[in-house]
Amino acid sequence: MVVEEKEISQAVVARLPRYLRYLGELRDEGIERVSSQDLSDIMQVTASQIRQDLNTFGGFGQQGYGYNVDYLYDEIGKILGLNREYRLIIVGAGHLGQALVNYANFERRGFLFRGLFDNDPQVCGKKIRGITVRPMEELADFVRENQIDIAVLTIPKTSAVEVAEQLAACGIKGIWNFAHVDLRLPGHIQVENVHLSDSLMKLSYNLSERCGNHVQSGRDIQAGACGEENPHFNAG
């Protein structure tokens, strides 16, 4: 299939993994085809949003038939670049690094952890899920020799900038950045940030919002959503 490429917004890209997840579940249930309306019902987004998103890539459905689940699953996987393998290293073998390396789903998707690095001599030499933690001094050579595609940064922001620049210099293609800092790297290096505290603040915003912490004007607030039964909630 030839995908007619248009300008694809990151917002659409960000929604594709969710399509993939639901289609994978349908496939696992043995369902062969699905209409945009059915998909809309289970995913709780509008059918027109679904059609519009999938049309960005040329459309995969047929009027009156819907979408072939297997085919659409495979095509979205290809669009997401999941039809190949990626070699990864993790820099920072703390709890977060260990959580990621232990997550078997990544490996099933083709994200292969090849190395683990840390600057703590007490940690270096340890094996985590069969991967030896190496000292930072070996990072550059390892990335070059093992043709590493993606580096996962699970280190504090104070060291992330320097490490990212070092990785850029030895040819890394992508950085999955958990450090709470914006990395400024050459444009050909893809950076995807996971700023956990930003996500938590979005949650606190929505909690405060709903509980009328913000001064309201002309906005409906669902009565009783946050009640007197929890007086501490409106404190502060």
Next chain:
Amino acid sequence: MVVEEKEISQAVVARLPRYLRYLGELRDEGIERVSSQDLSDIMQVTASQIRQDLNTFGGFGQQGYGYNVDYLYDEIGKILGLNREYRLIIVGAGHLGQALVNYANFERRGFLFRGLFDNDPQVCGKKIRGITVRPMEELADFVRENQIDIAVLTIPKTSAVEVAEQLAACGIKGIWNFAHVDLRLPGHIQVENVHLSDSLMKLSYNLSERCGNHVQSGRDIQAGACGEENPHFNAG
């Protein structure tokens, strides 16, 4: 200050923590005021985007003066609901749960971890950063008795739905969900998802994108960004 509330999109809310981070850095450097242009330069977003975002909340700047750093920092903190404390529990005391409970920045922001839960008897009773891991049987009573606001779910998707429903039944207000499943909960419960594999797939999309994995039509691809020197990169 009275914030004139308008419909605030989640996209704007999602950008506020980043403003807060940069303003915090300016403040720590002793800088008292900043123009939208200066902020634009350091944050690498357009000045008009900044003005538009901050105007959503009534605007904080003065023509010719710019923004007072301290004041803007505090106001954005308030908007994000950071002028109060939240009581949290973590359900799932694996590596990810431990990574989160050890992250001191959350506590500084007013997110106080009060409890840790796990269904593994081998883990229950252990202390992590002074917090005892409790069995799941104690979850409901603990949430009620300690007026827990937010539950962090760092458990597999297979158990997340059931646990979320249990939490909803005992009055939880927000869920920070790391399980790879969409939770269907009553509308007054705020859910913020961190789907790590979705983020990783966005990265693989952008890597494939750049390397011409997708069929292109009429789109500039930066020549040489992904070269023959890494033949494995285009495999698959």
